[in-house]
Amino acid sequence: MKKSAVRERILEVASRLFYEQGYNLTGINQIIEEADIARASLYNHFDSKTDLLLAYLKEAEDIWFLEMENYTARSSDPKEKLLALFDFRMERQNKRGFGGCQFIKISAEVSRQDTQVFDAVSHQKNRLKVFITDIVKDLPDNNRLLTHGLLADALFLLLEGAAISGSIYKNQESMTKAKEIADKLI
Amino acid sequence: MKKSAVRERILEVASRLFYEQGYNLTGINQIIEEADIARASLYNHFDSKTDLLLAYLKEAEDIWFLEMENYTARSSDPKEKLLALFDFRMERQNKRGFGGCQFIKISAEVSRQDTQVFDAVSHQKNRLKVFITDIVKDLPDNNRLLTHGLLADALFLLLEGAAISGSIYKNQESMTKAKEIADKLI
DNA sequence: GTCTATAACCAGATAGAC
DNA sequence: GTCTATCTGGTTATAGAC
Structure with a gap:
């Protein structure tokens, strides 16, 4: 996949899960798993879970x-x-x-x-x-x-x-x- | 305090915190602390956190x-x-x-x-x-x-x-x- | 019934190799 | 930039003493 696509993919997965399950019931672990990326990659694109929420x-x-x-x-x-x-x-x-x-x-x-x-x-x-x-x-x-x-x-x-x-x-x-x-x- | 007042006090504190902070952001720890009771006392009156929510x-x-x-x-x-x-x-x-x-x-x-x-x-x-x-x-x-x-x-x-x-x-x-x-x- | 101690697990976030 | 391994502190729930 393209490098720049990572951020988009994280947002895509997070958007779905935040709506389906709720923000607090969705953990970072599930997001990185379903987006199929590494833990630190998420934190490379977003400062924190809160930052991801605002995005x-x-x-x-x-x-x-x-x-x-x-x-x-x-x-x-x-x-x-x-x-x-x-x-x-x-x-x-x-x-x-x-x-x-x-x-x-x-x-x-x-x-x-x-x-x-x-x-x-x-x-x-x-x-x-x-x-x-x-x-x-x-x-x-x-x-x-x-x-x-x-x-x-x-x-x-x-x-x-x-x-x-x-x-x-x-x-x-x-x-x-x-x-x-x-x-x-x- | 009266023995039977424990359940009431748990509900009182939980009601306030669930509304002020949200259900998921309120931990059992905070409830037992603010209600000034022991951990197991809560589980004596309510089967689980979910049970407390329904009550x-x-x-x-x-x-x-x-x-x-x-x-x-x-x-x-x-x-x-x-x-x-x-x-x-x-x-x-x-x-x-x-x-x-x-x-x-x-x-x-x-x-x-x-x-x-x-x-x-x-x-x-x-x-x-x-x-x-x-x-x-x-x-x-x-x-x-x-x-x-x-x-x-x-x-x-x-x-x-x-x-x-x-x-x-x-x-x-x-x-x-x-x-x-x-x-x-x- | 109430207590303390602890089990078993999962959260968000970071360090350092590559 | 992406990876794996790990840290720290949180969670709900239970065991066993009193």
């Missing part, structure tokens, strides 16, 4: 928005675009076995004082909020129950709530309901 | 509903009662330093195959859903945007989403917004 979060955010923006780009109508956001997460959760949001999951696993991790997670959530808000602005001014500001908040909270709820019940019912509600609100 | 979840659910029902009992009007649910969680999150929902947090820390834990968590969530649904039924039949069924789902998802979001941002803004939205929907 994972950063890469995960990039991939998440790439896929999300690609998915919702199919629709040009603002309302359709917003509803596609629910479909995106539904499809994603289906594919990934209803493990919930990977960013939220990590935030529940680290110490509350771990500002680096919480900064990374809130960065992703902020970016999603901005994405939603920008589309809501393009909506025609019908007489809605909620103002544009509150509507954007509602959509965000419904998405997050449904992602969590789906991960508990291990099915897509929550996200389906959330989309139904969103459809009425928009 | 924690059970007790936590009982306490949660006791406090919640007590809090919302102040209001007799159905709409006020539903909105009080948001106040309850806001107050609770304020007191507990925005660590998020304790049940969700645990579900993010254990293996996805740990059915005992996921059953305990979904039990608590189902009970909350039933509580909400029962009150929604008592609402007068105004011409609302959402049917009673969808309204109950919306309130549940808003609560869960706001709890999560608040735990990321470490403030009560999410729950305040959620209550504002709920106020319009009901």
